Amino acid sequence: MTATADAEAAVNELTPLAEYLGSVLRRLHALPPLDLDLTQAYGNVLAEDVVATHSVPAFDQAAVDGYAACWEDIAAGGRGVGYLPAQAGSPGGRVVQLNVVGDLGAASWRPVRLTPGACFSVAAGAPLPIGADVVVPVEWTDQGMASVEIHRVPKRGYSVRKTGEEILAGTLLARAGTYVSPALVAVLAATGIGHVVVRPSPRVVVVATGDELVEVGRGSQPGQVVDVNSHALTAAAAEAGALAYRVGICDDDPEGLRGLLEDQTLRADLIITTGGTGTGPGDMVRRILSRREGNRTGPVVFTEVALYPGTALGFGTVGPEEVPVVCLPGDPGAALVGFEVLARPVINMLAGAEPVFRPGVRGHLLETISSPAGLREFRPAHVAERRGGGYTVQPLRGGPLALSGLAEANGLLVLGERVTTAAAGSTVDVLLLDRRR
Incomplete structure (x- = not known):
């Protein structure tokens, strides 16, 4: 058999990427839901649909600073309205004059009622007096205190926010699987929701393996390689929405690796290792994690995937808690691509996020x-x-x-x-x- 034929046969033995990802993701389930205070919910994914408990706005209110009035009082032919001599630019050649009978701010709560020919000075967000159906902006007036001259007549309903105009009580605000963004937090708070049920952000632990690895802060020397991966993959996990923890470097020591992984299962929802996924004499991760020893570790299955870069990937569980583990190659470029292809979808599945893959x-x-x-x-x-x-x-x-x-x-x-x-x-x-x- 020629070298070309050998290479083609080896490629044909690789597992297609789509098939491999499907087999991995079918084994995963979203983390159990938590009831969190709204201030803690940001960055998580909703585990249940959320319905508005109150309307927004909760009452009729002014949208701008101005004067709350009855539109008929300031329109042509209104009731009990005073008119001043015609001025340039005024509608119909007249300036409307109303009596200002009170001031209303956003904290006002006592109900008040308009009388014919009167208005209230209002601040943005203030409740409207009974009978008011328009707010005249201050810049359309002479800003009078006892009485006000209105130089421009707005349309009925101008600058009025009606009860439930934006959101009615009972409206579906967000479905399960929705990412809790700052804007969604604002909507939930506005409708009276203080707690939501979410999937917690997965706790992801990142471990780099290899006797050759050294800490960052110095250049590589012969026999030494700066640990790029644990830093890069911790950042990638955090960007994916996880609570990411960098454990650092683990030497190619079987007992040390077993002990480290057992310790991390107590605080991790997912462990990501990098390095040692091949079949060479120094690929300790594959040799240790692919065999079961009692209940201590395993099994992690290492698969040759039709992927470039980095064909060798591992997935399985470790420890009695059966914490998922993703094993990525040691080359930094292959590790980052492997993270995007395999680890990110795993994180999204644990978080209950949709969609699982990048757009x-x-x-x-x-x-x-x-x-x-x-x-x-x-x-x-x-x-x-x-x-x-x-x-x-x-x-x-x-x-x-x-x-x-x-x-x-x-x-x-x-x-x-x-x-x-x-x-x-x-x-x-x-x-x-x-x-x-």
Whole structure:
């Protein structure tokens, strides 16, 4: 058998990425729900539908500072209204004059009623007096205190916020699976909701393995590699909405690795390891986690996936609590791509978040690129909207293993297993990275 035939046979033995992800995600369930105070709910995902308990606004109120009046009193032919001599710019050549019988602020609570030819000075948010159906903005008047001259007549209902105009009691505010954003917190608070039932943010522990690893703050030397992954993956987990904890470096020591993982199962909903997923003599993570020893660890299944970069991925559970564990490759580029492909969907499943995967678009490729046969490649790219609609996709330098390209990317270009060459001008799929700029 030729070398080419050997390579093709090896590729054919790889598990398709979609099949692998489906097998992993089917094993997961969202974390048990918690009833949280509204101030603590931000960043979590609702576990139940939420319905408004009160209307917004809760009462008829002024939308601006001005004068609350009856529209008929200030319109032509109104009741008991005083008119001043005609002035330039006034409607119908007349200036309407009303008596100001009181002031109402946002804290006013006693009900008051309008009488013909009268109005109340009101602040924005103040309850409207009975009989008022319009608020004249202060800039349309002479801002009088005992009486006011109205230089411009608004339409009926102007600057009035009616009870339930925005939200009626009983309205569905958000469905289960909705992310609790600051704006949603505001809506919930406005409708009288102080507690919500949410899925807690998963607690994710990140461990980097390898005798060669050294802490950041110095350059790599022969036989040493700076620990990039535990820092990068902890940041990625936090960006995905998890409560992320960096444990740091674990040497390739079987007992040390077992003990560390057992300790972390007490505080983790998910453990992410990086390094040691291959089949070489130094790949301790695979050798330790893929075999069961009593109830202490395992089993974690390591699978050769049709993915580039980083074909070797591991998933399973550890400890008596059966805490999920995701094992990613040691190369930083492959680890970050592996996080996007596998770890992020796992975090979203535990959090009860929908959708599980990043949003995607299709765009026009700006340059011709090649891709490994039989592997689904994820390559850093810059996505831009085109004038007139659609997107352009610019692959970034260095390919999927280059950290500089990943740092600049706002998308991951996806090339399918059957694609070996993507020509400039062709349409390609891109996952959008919603990183803040």
